[in-house]
Amino acid sequence: MEMFINGAWTASVTGATQPVTDPRSGAQFDTVPQGNAQDADLAIRSAAAAFELWRKTPMADRVRLQKKLAQAMRDAGQTIGTALHRELGRPLPACLQEVNRAADLLDIYAEEGLRLHAAMTSGGPGEKTVVTRDPVGVVVAITPFNYPLNLLMFKLGAALVAGCTVVAKPSADTPTSTLLLAELFHKAGLPKGVFNVVTGAGRAIGEALVNHPVPRKIAFTGGTTAGKAIAAAAVQTMKRVTLELGGQSAAIVCADADIDKAAEAIARHGFANSGQFCYRVNRIYVERPVYEAFLEKLLARVRQFTLAPAGGEGDLGPLVNEKIYANSAVQVDDARAKGARILCGGQRQTGPGFDGGFYYQPTLVADASHEMLVLTEETFGPVLGICPVDDPWQGLKFANDNRYGLAGFVFTRDLARGLTLCEGMEAGSVWLNDIQRSSHYEPFGGVKESGLGREKGRYGVESYLEYKTMYLSYEVPR
Incomplete structure (x- = not known):
């Protein structure tokens, strides 16, 4: 052309x-x-x-x-x-x-x-x-x-x-x-x-x-x-x-949240387009009383995703090039070396239909910390970092302690708490209790970097x- x-x-x-x-x-x-x-x-x-x-x-x-x-x-x-x-x-x-x-x-x-x-x-x-x-x-x-x-x-x-x-x-x-x-x-x-x-x-x-x-x-x-x-x-x-x-958008899951709905929304949003978009969920802060239960729900949902090989069908395609692929590989290797649990994925998908492309398996990184790249730098790939927190306010502090401010996500049944957390998020757009596509009628953009x-x-x-x-x-x- x-x-x-x-x-x-x-x-x-x-x-x-x-x-x-x-x-x-x-x-x-x-x-x-x-x-x-x-x-x-x-x-x-x-x-x-x-x-x-x-x-x-x-x-x-x-x-x-x-x-x-x-x-x-x-x-x-x-x-x-x-x-x-x-x-x-x-x-x-x-x-x-x-x-x-x-x-x-x-x-x-x-x-x-x-x-x-x-x-x-x-x-x-x-x-x-x-x-x-x-x-x-x-x-x-x-x-x-x-x-x-x-x-x-x-x-x-x-x-x-x-x-x-x-x-x-x-x-x-x-x-x-x-x-x-x-x-x-x-x-x-x-x-x-x-x-x-x-x-x-x-x-x-x-x-x-x-x-x-x-x-x-x-x-x-x-x-x-x-x-x-x-x-x-x-x-x-x-x-x-x-x-x-760029974005490194955070989700906060409170102890009183509907964790089934939270897991569904975060999985759907975080892995859309193989994670290759700016306002996806990148990191998740979960209150300790529901941390393991949430991980179980999220893992079950993410394991349902399939990769679409060349000439075949599936939910997720490859990453677009080697540079974008490297973001995911480097961040997961960094988290693994620093003691995180890799609940699923964590490596390149190979085999017939996959060897020619940059396919990375849908990956969940549990027990992530702020010494790890997955909680501090944009991933732009099919990787989510999850970190336990003592309360939602600690989650809000972690969410805002970042140079990016594109989007944020909050899950709680307490409307007053949810609105307070949304208002406290340093982000251009914030979702409460579900994640829809950004509306064409509403302003879209970010704060900070x-x-x-x-x-x-x-x-x-x-x-x-x-x-x-x-x-x-x-x-x-x-």
């Missing part, structure tokens, strides 16, 4: 390419361009030219087209979902679900666009003040591998309805689904240059996009180290940034708008 710039498939200026591989087998199935600064400039100039017309498109027309794009995604769901399945390795039903959720977010952002309005106040006879919100301009959207379509829509859906144009750079591991989406949207009526996709691995093209003088906003989802570098670079040209970064800004709902759209104040004077007829 090639890059998609100004409504057309485009090779890199140098002609260089990089492989795209199936993480289930390790086999190459496609190539994409290895873009550089010249390719980034071409895409940005295209987006800048398109912005002059797109920003003037009436909101009703942008909304109408965005809803058409959402339906086009659903109609092409099988094609796009299959591409995602191949590049990510996640079981196909979950990939199809991602396509539909991403389309839903396009619709929701479109509806929020219709609610935008200007404000007018009177300063006295012959004086009015009008406050409008204008699109920020060209946006650079940099997305990770784990939910490439949904996380792209966090940014693209809000930017488009706000009147911005976009240059997207998907992960080098999962570029094909984003490229297919760009072509689909163009065929559905999105004007050329409004949505461009460049590809490339390494820092070169990313730095070219971030440092380019034309874009006015960078929207990034990814690791905290990269996010800090983007923020530092963006300030040189005073670009706005939205950064959704988990990021800056919020996405989704009206909050997401507002982050792509600038306020403008106009002071009007006129002669009052007598």
Whole structure:
């Protein structure tokens, strides 16, 4: 495949390419361009030219087209979902679900666009003040591998309805689904240059996009180290940034909790997408009176998960590459060496259908402590660390004693205790007594080193708008 710039498939200026591989087998199935600064400039100039017309498109027309794009995604769901399945390795039903959720977010952002309005106040006879919100301009959207379509829509859906144009750079591991989406949207009526996709691995093209003088906003989802570098670079040209970064999210299970429900919710959430998402449960603090009982319930649930081999079916796919795999392997080995109990898993899955991919068994690390990486660093894999605590307040102290603050989870039958713990969690989102998907209507983002800004709902759209104040004077007829 090639890059998609100004409504057309485009090779890199140098002609260089990089492989795209199936993480289930390790086999190459496609190539994409290895873009550089010249390719980034071409895409940005295209987006800048398109912005002059797109920003003037009436909101009703942008909304109408965005809803058409959402339906086009659903109609092409099988094609796009299959591409995602191949590049990510996640079981196909979950990939199809991602396509539909991403389309839903396009619709929701479109509806929020219709609610935008200007404000007018009177300063006295012959004086009015009008406050409008204008699109920020060209946006650079940099997305990770784990939910490439949904996380792209966090940014693209809000930017488009706000009147911005976009240059997207998907992960080098999962570029094909984003490229297919760009072509689909163009065929559905999105004007050329409004949505461009460049590809490339390494820092070169990313730095070219971030440092380019034309874009006015960078929207990034990814690791905290990269996010800090983007923020530092963006300030040189005073670009706005939205950064959704790492997480090491904690769950607190109180002695009075429904431990069956807690175990089910934590297992379902903690191992979704093989643990490869930022706001998953990573560590669990359990009051001692129910600690062993909870471990038993959680272990029984986790043992039900199956791994999907290449060409086969199952609940969990492989990890996307060797680097991501290493996070789990290193953290489990570290915990084992420091005295933790490995209740299940703890090693690579091998055998027919597994040897070609980076499959790590679903793993529970009991008796974890804060000397272990599993309780202090993001895992991004199918591993949960569990630690006993004397009371929920000790659990809250441990939960907050971390540089991340993306999500938190509390389980207790005492509503007053639960609300107090939720309010005490230093996190952007907190769940009480169950774990649902984050709502497309509500703000999503983190505190501390988990990021800056919020996405989704009206909050997401507002982050792509600038306020403008106009002071009007006129002669009052007598």
